[in-house]
Amino acid sequence: MPRGSSPKRERQYEHIRDSALDRGASEKRAEEIAARTVNKERARHGESRTASRSSVEDVSSGHRGGRxxxxxxxxxxxxxxxxxxxxxxxxxxxxxxxxxxxxxxxx
Incomplete structure (x- = not known):
């Protein structure tokens, strides 16, 4: 997680990482999934300095659900x-x- 991220995003990262690990993902893959998801949410809510167009305009990660x-x-x-x-x-x-x-x- 980036320095200065909120406690909410820290909890979100841990939850997503743990869920991925429970589903059988490797430690590295679980961390990648969690980081990408949290970074996308941060970008959508204006919490990051830069954001890609697909992060902001695409379907939110919570709604997408793996689609x-x-x-x-x-x-x-x-x-x-x-x-x-x-x-x-x-x-x-x-x-x-x-x-x-x-x-x-x-x-």
């Missing part, structure tokens, strides 16, 4: 794939469609 998880019917959204491609500095991403982004990201 767009990596194992869901359609997988991550185009915007989520595009943001990941941008972070990995993949060339030509702006002209790629969803399938091409998935292939470029190795999915």
């Amino acid at each position: 767009r998880s990596h194992r869901g019917a359609q997988g991550p959204t185009y915007d989520q794939l595009y943001n990941e491609a941008r972070q990995r500095n993949i060339k030509g991403r702006s002209s790629m469609n969803k399938e091409q982004l998935e292939n470029a990201l190795g999915r």
Whole structure:
């Protein structure tokens, strides 16, 4: 958790991490799930300095409930794939469609 985060977000992080561990996720994966979820909630509520467009405009993590998880019917959204491609500095991403982004990201 980032320094200066609220006690509420700390509790939320612990709860999500423990739930993921109970479901059989590895320690590293459980921490990643918890951190991503809490960071998205912080961004949606204006508690973080920066926020990606998909964090603010996408369906909230509480409402989504895994509908767009990596194992869901359609997988991550185009915007989520595009943001990941941008972070990995993949060339030509702006002209790629969803399938091409998935292939470029190795999915």
